[in-house]
Amino acid sequence: MKTLLIGEYREGKLLDSTYELLGFAGQLGAETAMLLVGSDSQLPACGGTLYLADASQCGEYNPDLHKQLILDAVQKENPDYVVFLHSSYGWDLAPRVAAKLRVAQVSEVIGLAEGGFEVGCCNAKMRRTVKPATPKAVITIQAGAFAPQQPGGNPSVQKVTASVMSNVTFTGYEPAEAKDVDLTRAEVIVTAGRGVGKKENVPVIAALAKALGGELGASRPVVDAGWVEHSHQVGTTGQTVSPKLYIACGVSGAIQHLAGMKKSDFIVAINKDKDAPIGEVADVLVVADVLQFVPALTAKL
């Protein structure tokens, strides 16, 4: 089995998440080749063949040119799977490539399953197995679902260029407007999950954050319900954080949340369910009611 992995490069840097693609291929036991629109000053230690296009010529992002580069590499490699990260780059390019190749696409893969791929459904509360409807397929993998792997060894680099014209000009990235809080710089984050019950209970969590000199974080349902501003959301559709201390209060530990915080140095989870999945990444799991435990802890501090 063979995979063509599509690496990611942003603002002059190879993204670490590129190594998650190698983790996926490793679990699959597949041979790999990679395509990267980047620079030869930062090559992934991916072994195998690396098709390298120059981002300064093709733009760090240009759907026309990048699609063509991927299709050219597919022609050379004839892979079973073309694999993207489920990022904004992958969301945009994967369907273009799948449509052109006339193969199925399986999106947001979180695991391998007998005869197919595991994907989330019902807002990621459940998992189902999807078998691609065609023998070859395009896959996007969920960030954080596959442990990064660095098989090591310098790749054998083949420099490539796009041979098509494009009306798109890449002009650069615009940083999101600075909001009231920058969680990426916080050393301590105390996050309110749906387990806090209602908006009126959020100050209990915010008080612990304040006592620790940290910031308030929130899971997505808490933000969707309007209890906390989106600028505090942690996860794939919020911020990716790695504080020294992360305290998750009433957070179940869905993969989209974990992807945003599991690199924190020390993780404490407070949950009344001793089997909550957050326990798998927590250094300490306190099995308790947040509304009893958190005020008691804040008072001690």
Ligand SMILES: Cc1cc2nc3c(=O)[nH]c(=O)nc-3n(C[C@H](O)[C@H](O)[C@H](O)COP(=O)(O)OP(=O)(O)OC[C@H]3O[C@@H](n4cnc5c(N)ncnc54)[C@H](O)[C@@H]3O)c2cc1C
């Ligand atoms: C495309 C997509 C993107 C997403 N992006 C994000 C994202 O960026 N960030 C994010 O967080 N989610 C995201 N989600 C949603 C994610 O799948 C989960 O639904 C969400 O993380 C669950 O939030 P939660 O843990 O707060 O709530 P729940 O899953 O409802 O968990 C609540 C937890 O609180 C515990 N609990 C309940 N009452 C108490 C109590 N009194 N004391 C202690 N514990 C209690 C329960 O045991 C449970 O474990 C996304 C989903 C999709 C499909």
